[in-house]
Amino acid sequence: MIEFMLIIFVAILIGLSLGLLGSGGSILTVPALTYIVGQDEKTAIASSLAIVGIIAFSGAVKFQQNKMIHWPVVLQFGLPSMLFSYLAAGLSIYFSGSEQLSLFAVIMLLAAFSMLKGKANANAPDKTLSDNVVLKLVFIGAIVGSITGLVGVGGGFLIVPALLAFTRMNMVYAVATSLAIITLQSLTGFIKYFSMSTQIDLKLNWQVIVIFALIGSVSSLFGQKIATNVPQEKLKKFFAIFLLIMSVSILIHSISDFF
Numbered sequence: 729m730i731e732f733m734l735i736i737f738v739a740i741l742i743g744l745s746l747g748l749l750g751s752g753g754s755i756l757t758v759p760a761l762t763y764i765v766g767q768d769e770k771t772a773i774a775s776s777l778a779i780v781g782i783i784a785f786s787g788a789v790k791f792q793q794n795k796m797i798h799w800p801v802v803l804q805f806g807l808p809s810m811l812f813s814y815l816a817a818g819l820s821i822y823f824s825g826s827e828q829l830s831l832f833a834v835i836m837l838l839a840a841f842s843m844l845k846g847k848a849n850a851n852a853p854d855k856t857l858s859d860n861v862v863l864k865l866v867f868i869g870a871i872v873g874s875i876t877g878l879v880g881v882g883g884g885f886l887i888v889p890a891l892l893a894f895t896r897m898n899m900v901y902a903v904a905t906s907l908a909i910i911t912l913q914s915l916t917g918f919i920k921y922f923s924m925s926t927q928i929d930l931k932l933n934w935q936v937i938v939i940f941a942l943i944g945s946v947s948s949l950f951g952q953k954i955a956t957n958v959p960q961e962k963l964k965k966f967f968a969i970f971l972l973i974m975s976v977s978i979l980i981h982s983i984s985d986f987f
Contacts, residue, residue, distance in 0.1 A: 734764050735936070736943055743944035745967065746783055746910075747951020748958060750903030751884025752967060753780035753910070755836050757940065758881075759978055762829070769825025771931050773832075773879060774921035779940040781914030784884075784907045786945035790952055791904035798905045801895055804865045805887070806909040809873035813913040816877030817920035821928055823878070826982050832879040833979035839885035840971035843964045861894050868894075869909075877917040884910050885971075900955065 738760040745752030754776045761772035791797055820828065868890045872883040884906045891902040921930065 731764060735760070735939060738764065739940045739943035740947040742780070742940070743783055743947030743949075744951040746780070746884065746907065746944070747787055747948035748903070748955050749884070749964065749967065750888050750906035750910075751839075751886075752971075753783060753884065753944070754876075754881040754914075755839065755885065755971060755974070758829075758832060758879075759974060760940075761936070765933070765936055767933070767936075768931070769829045770820070770921075770928050771933075773820070773825075773828060774918060774930055775932060775937050777876070777914045777918035777921065778937050779944065781911050781918060782941040783944040783948050784910040784914060787948040787952060788904065788907040788911055790949055791907060794904075796901055796904040797908050798895070798897060798901060799908075801865060801891065801897075801905050802908045802912075804862050805869040805872075805890075806912045807869070808866050809869040809876070809883070809909060809913040810916040812870045812873030813877035813917040814873075814920045816874040817917045818877075818924070820878055820921070821924060828879050829982040830979060832881065833975045833982060835875060835879060835881060836971050836975035836978070840968045840975060842889055843885060843968035843971070864894050865890070873913050873917075876913045877920065883913060903955070 738756060742753050742756045742760075745756060757776040757779050758772050761767045761775055762769060765772075767775065788797060823831075868886075872886045872890075875881055875886070876883045887906040887909055888899075888902045891897055891905055892899070895902075897905070921928075922932075924930075925932070
């Protein structure tokens with residue numbers, strides 16, 4: 729009963745995080761599946777990709793109704809991200825679950841520092857982007873996709889700062905566009921993991937995936953509604969501190985597996 733209540737609580741946090749910040753879904757999902765549900769690292773990573781992809785999709789659909797997704801950026805960032813997410817997921821077979829989780833914790837730690845330093849813009853997105861900006865988005869999309877496929881991170885904590893920096897769009901547009909990109913690369917990465925189910929001995933629990941996805945999708949929509957009333961900078965700093973605590977604890981736990 730306690731485990732089920734914890735699952736519901738974490739699923740709500742995942743949805744709220746994606747709805748408010750366009751990031752943080754996998755950073756919460758992988759540890760929850762590993763330490764609360766008791767899944768092995770590879771199963772948790774693969775399941776996280778499915779859960780976050782579904783939640784991000786539900787949020788993106790809602791944002792699209794308000795025409796807040798910048799589709800040219802989605803294509804320029806999302807297509808290379810999808811490709812490299814698929815390729816990197818294939819490379820995961822060469823890493824142990826503990827190695828993947830350690831890398832996950834390091835990336836989480838970097839994300840925390842990034843969110844502490846980053847500031848949101850107040851501008852609407854540019855309708856047209858220079859060739860230089862497009863090349864940067866393609867390059868960063870490839871990097872984020874690689875991280876997504878390898879360690880099961882949706883990449884929103886990298887996508888949102890990149891969109892704020894290079895496209896000059898405001899936070900709300902960045903969140904909306906980030907959710908569309910996360911949907912593409914997360915589900916692509918999951919498809920690759922699923923195709924390797926036998927090779928890496930995945931033990932997917934579809935009931936857990938559905939529970940997380942449904943609850944997270946609802947709370948994501950709620951997060952969007954309250955986003956305009958929440959001070960974004962304070963929320964980002966609070967979330968960054970939480971990431972710091974989580975990353976250190978996961979890193980300590982995963983490193984201990986090597987000894």
